[in-house]
Amino acid sequence: MxxxxxxxxxxxxxxxxxxxxxxxxxxxxxxxxxxxxxxxxxxxxxxxxxxxxxxxxxxxxxxxxxxxxxxxxxxxxxxxxxxxxxxxxxxxxxxxxxxxxxxxxxxxxxxxxxxxxxxxxxxxxxxxxxxxxxxxxxxxxxxxxxxxxxxxxxxxxxxxxxxxxxxxxxxxxxxxxxxFSYSAQKNYEKSRGKEVRLLNFGRLLFYKGLDLLDESLKKISSNQPYIMRIVGYGPQTVVLDRLNEHPNVVVENRWVPENEIADLMEWADVVILPYREASQSGIAATALAFGKPILITNVGGLAEQFKHEDLVFLCEPTIIDIAKGLETILKLSFPLTRKKHDxxxxxxxxxxxxxxxxxxxxx
Structure with a gap:
């Protein structure tokens, strides 16, 4: 111009x-x-x-x-x-x-x-x-x-x-x-335990597939210990209550300010996004910028956006497929590393x- x-x-x-x-x-x-x-x-x-x-x-x-x-x-x-x-x-x-x-x-x-x-x-x-x-x-x-x-x-x-x-x-x-670009303020590697750290981040709404995630967690047979944080803002629902009842799941129903997002990404070993529908995902793209592996469902434009990426696990939006994806991830050796997106x-x-x-x- x-x-x-x-x-x-x-x-x-x-x-x-x-x-x-x-x-x-x-x-x-x-x-x-x-x-x-x-x-x-x-x-x-x-x-x-x-x-x-x-x-x-x-x-x-x-x-x-x-x-x-x-x-x-x-x-x-x-x-x-x-x-x-x-x-x-x-x-x-x-x-x-x-x-x-x-x-x-x-x-x-x-x-x-x-x-x-x-x-x-x-x-x-x-x-x-x-x-x-x-x-x-x-x-x-x-x-x-x-x-x-x-x-x-x-x-x-x-x-x-x-x-x-x-x-x-x-x-x-x-x-x-x-x-999205964010700057982290903490170093979680210094305090990591044996658990694989799984993060679900975003609006806590039905189309995000949290009900599928709840049922999928019940079907995991892996002995690998993990902790999952479900962080975001939305109406308090029965699904969130059920997720919170899992012994290794913590639901944080709150608005996450800009200056906390990088720390969430740094904390995670894997980002879990079991969407029922989606057009594209800024959250998943941001996870790649932090070098994080992703489990994400094959809906909307997500396969187009992520199918060629290393350590992106695409699964169908069903309870069985999400559970299989979670088990596959839990069998891997952590921490995993992948090239960070700029x-x-x-x-x-x-x-x-x-x-x-x-x-x-x-x-």
């Missing part, structure tokens, strides 16, 4: 993968393009609160409740005026949304007034059970229709979005999900791909 181009990256979620992806992607863009790259995050973004070095060029006050969301909708003309002035002053020539949210149509409407092309990165075609927000599918489809181009994080979603006739093929770019380089590669393709398509 030309030196005079200015790119805006925005994502207005408060915590989790959304703001993290915006920061990773904007950092990568700064390394691969001859352009000024600006960032717009929520004023409530956890990642900003934990790292004051991130510059939030267009801070947006979002909401923390349904009532707060409705208030922001009522105030939408004021938000659009604010965005219009900020974006015009920065002379933005391209805007990229790294994960859709409820207020993004206001940004897209503002960009249209300024005749600035907009690219939206789509992670799923439909919300997973128990995930997302009210009206997510409708709002996302409207966002796709109003955008200039759409980027997917897997070939699986690329093909699915086309099969649903949501958008024309010439408007979609297939990408991939890089690993998260920073993965994001740079994706940023180059997106910018080059966008430039070509919008030329």
């Amino acid at each position: 030309k030196k005079t181009d200015n790119i805006l990256v925005w994502q207005w979620g408060r915590r989790g993968a959304g703001p993290k992806i915006a920061v990773e992607f904007s950092n990568a863009l700064r390394s691969v393009v001859n352009s000024n790259v600006y960032l717009s995050l929520s004023t409530h973004a956890e990642i900003i609160a934990q790292n004051s070095s991130f510059k939030n060029d267009i801070p947006v006050k979002t909401y923390q409740s349904i009532g707060g969301y409705l208030k922001r909708v009522v105030q939408s003309p004021l938000l659009m005026i604010y965005l219009y002035k900020k974006i015009k002053n920065l002379k933005i020539s391209l805007a990229i949304c790294t994960m859709p949210g409820p207020l993004d149509l206001l940004m897209v409407a503002t960009l249209k007034l300024l005749r600035i092309p907009c690219v939206v990165i789509i992670h799923d075609v439909y919300p997973h059970p128990g995930d997302g927000y009210i009206g997510q599918h409708f709002l996302q489809n409207q966002l796709i229709k109003q955008s200039s181009l759409v980027v997917t994080f897997s070939q699986y979603i690329y093909e699915k979005i086309l099969s649903e006739n949501i958008v024309n093929q010439n408007k979609v770019i297939a990408g991939w999900h890089p690993a 998260a920073e380089e993965e994001w740079k590669k994706l940023a180059r791909h997106v910018v080059d393709t966008v430039t070509s398509k919008l030329a």
Whole structure:
């Protein structure tokens, strides 16, 4: 892109993968393009609160409740005026949304007034059970229709979005999900025991397959001692109660802040992800960046993402297959080592791909 181009990256979620992806992607863009790259995050973004070095060029006050969301909708003309002035002053020539949210149509409407092309990165075609927000599918489809181009994080979603006739093929770019980068603060090797350390990390929702994991653990016949931590946030369910009853399983139902994720990954010998459905997995990609073996189910775009990786054990999303996978892992000699993925380089590669393709398509 030309030196005079200015790119805006925005994502207005408060915590989790959304703001993290915006920061990773904007950092990568700064390394691969001859352009000024600006960032717009929520004023409530956890990642900003934990790292004051991130510059939030267009801070947006979002909401923390349904009532707060409705208030922001009522105030939408004021938000659009604010965005219009900020974006015009920065002379933005391209805007990229790294994960859709409820207020993004206001940004897209503002960009249209300024005749600035907009690219939206789509992670799923439909919300997973128990995930997302009210009206997510409708709002996302409207966002796709109003955008200039759409980027997917897997070939699986690329093909699915086309099969649903949501958008024309010439408007979609297939990408991939890089690993997230985190810095660990502890060294767990100094205090490791004989147990194999298994980690299940992520939202504690039905589609994550925790019920399959519960039943699979009952069928393990291996004598190898292990301890499993199931860490993440979700509704307290009977399945979580049952998992907690296993003598070697600990369920930590809590939100995990950004600065604790690296320590979780360093603690683990293997990351266990028995999904019932998935489009791609940022958690599994991050585990590879820490050099961790993975047991993951063959659903959605996961085989596409991980089938060629060393020490990634793919199994079918059934109790028997997950149990067999766990037994296979417990028979291995630990600690296992595998080549670590370079998260920073993965994001740079994706940023180059997106910018080059966008430039070509919008030329």
